[in-house]
Amino acid sequence: MTVHTRGRGLVDITAQLRDALDRSGLQAGLATVFVQHTSCSLIIGENADPTVQSDLERFFARLVVDGDPLFEHDAEGPDDMPAHIRSVLTGCSLGVPFHGGRYSLGTWQGVYLWEHRAEPHRRHVNVTLIGH
């Protein structure tokens, strides 16, 4: 699965994940979603109010400051090392169960790829389905 990001921010990939499950025909089991990068991550977040997403972004920007002189690794710019740290804090692998051919997500849960780099990127997402 390929996800095109528009620079730093959350991209809702729930619909793409639903398509993958539908195509598989599987009814019950576990989906493992995995990003093959160390500067973006996968989270489950609130899908109703857009200010949750902007607040998340602002909180993490304050927690892990771009261009912080603490960081030696800045070959790709001031957002380089912060992207790696945000990725470690939020994770690149996510297990989502499914039953009756549908993900067991709560009403307000969406699955997001979180781009941590300032520039747009093309991200590879691996979806592995185990079940019957």
Next chain:
Amino acid sequence: MTVHTRGRGLVDITAQLRDALDRSGLQAGLATVFVQHTSCSLIIGENADPTVQSDLERFFARLVVDGDPLFEHDAEGPDDMPAHIRSVLTGCSLGVPFHGGRYSLGTWQGVYLWEHRAEPHRRHVNVTLIGH
């Protein structure tokens, strides 16, 4: 599985998870524990000294401050957005392997649902067992 919380804090769900595994009769495989909410989370923590839990709580209360003016999303109160951030930082999905009909937890590991809202809640926890 339903977990009743008493407001912010950790609830040990290890025994409930053991019951689910026992009822399944499965011997070896993977349990995926998943909370269907974005304002609580699942962690594995130290199960011996209660001060570990109070220290965790105090650390996170200082890291993600209730009522921080940075947050726009406060429809449900000063603990609303902090609950979402804590949930993203600690995760809502947990994979726990089992062998010989028992979870492969270390001696000092317990599985906890972490309620991040100030008020008590009724939380839905999905346990998916894959194995033989």
Next chain:
Amino acid sequence: MTVHTRGRGLVDITAQLRDALDRSGLQAGLATVFVQHTSCSLIIGENADPTVQSDLERFFARLVVDGDPLFEHDAEGPDDMPAHIRSVLTGCSLGVPFHGGRYSLGTWQGVYLWEHRAEPHRRHVNVTLIGH
């Protein structure tokens, strides 16, 4: 699987995980890597530039300060409670998919055990493979 650490820092366990997969003979599925401790963790990080690792370490040392008077739990020293908090922030369970007999890791991804205690430790890592 046993991992010997040399005190605080990252230990690359990717090669050991590859051995486990090779020995299994499995081609496609999911590996769940799980540490049976609450004072170390598992992450996927950048495997090319060593300054990423030293920056990660410095960032977390500043985020979770050893000997912080906030912490009551210090029976094993100033790095005791910080190790538990780092473990909760970064996680002790990791799902890594594999296909064609190889992990679906990106080019720059390595799997690391992160020792959070100052002293060297012997850590137990459980690797559970599900697939065919």
